[in-house]
Amino acid sequence: MDNHAMTPDTSQLTSELAQLLQVHSMGHFSQQPDHRAARKVASDYLLIWVLGGKGFGKNKTQRADVSAGQILTFTPNSSHAYGSDLEHPWDIMWVHFGGKIARQYMAAIQQFGKPAAFLGFDQQLQAQFEDLMAASMGLAQIHQDIPENQDILTGQMLGALLGRIIHLLESTNRQRHLEHNEQLNITELRKHIHRNLTTPITLDELADFCHLSVTHFSRLFRQHFGTSPMHYIIQQRMTRAATLLTQTTSAIKLVGETVGYEDAYYFSRLFKRTIGMTPRDYRQAYTHH
Incomplete structure (x- = not known):
């Protein structure tokens, strides 16, 4: 048996893993009333998390005014625009990303609303954003001596961050659904009492x-x-x-x-x-x- 033939091509494997999820750019903007952007044809996915203040986002068919706790999401190959409110400038964390499985993550997020959905606040998610920013800017100490692993690391961190967002959206949506059902039960209860x-x-x-x-x-x-x-x-x-x-x-x-x-x-x-x-x-x- 040719043992050499069974040896995996680690460089190819590394390349394939790095292509699953990729951070293109990300950042944290605070108190910038003139922050505006418009793209006729976006080249990647974009997620904006509003931590404070107000702003807006619109895609080809819908516009949404957003405030603290909400997210905006946009997909590639379509037009979109977003910006901060002049009187109440927003505080946002954002990430542009792509990759072979980026579409599946974004589809799971956008089922709760697009271009806007209510996410709420979460310290763990904010920490994940900050860690990913550090890693994507080359400031992370982990694997600093192995540059080819950096894209894999940030891709894994991005996957965990997007997974956390999906989990929070599911929890928020489930709670709102329960509250809606309870409201209906109270309405039926009034009728039950009077009968x-x-x-x-x-x-x-x-x-x-x-x-x-x-x-x-x-x-x-x-x-x-x-x-x-x-x-x-x-x-x-x-x-x-x-x-x-x-x-x-x-x-x-x-x-x-x-x-x-x-x-x-x-x-x-x-x-x-x-x-x-x-x-x-x-x-x-x-x-x-």
Whole structure:
């Protein structure tokens, strides 16, 4: 067997690895109100992370105004423009890049929005940007004595940075989706409560209806309604009872039962505490003869 024939061509392997992801240029601009750029045909991929201030970005079909926590992304072979806001100049980190697998990374990022998407803030990501800038500028100490490995190193670091961005976008999008669903659950909950004012309702039952823990449900409910779930239910029951007292001749005991209280004495006490007078006095005061 020819052992020499089995020896891998390390120079070719190094070259192929270096071509997977390549940092073309990158940097950090802060407080530069005149920072503007426009390209009719871009030659590489561009990602801008806004750390502060405001700016804009537009591609061939869309324009987006951006602020702290958002990213802008642009692809090659198309026109784009971007720039800082004059009154609130942005603070940005940016990277121009390319490579054989750059398109896959950018496609994964742009599924969350283009040219802009909300990323948020992340100390780990900022540290990755700073490390990559140091490495791409030849300031990294690692492999400093092996120049051909520098492109592989920066490519790997860029891959980790882009992977972190995708992870953060997925997490942010998942959280927003959950919050949206919770909003819908609260809307359905309002209907559920009004349909069941005549029957006993417990806090556990309401939380189960929304598929939430009691603690989480109570916090979310107060955010939407400005009061606790049980206090809201009492208010709605007393409001309906007040309507029945003035628009029907039903006995007070029957009115109480209609809004979920079999004990007439307890209903009367609760009505007075909520409305400010007894059911009998309320009927006499507000019934038009």
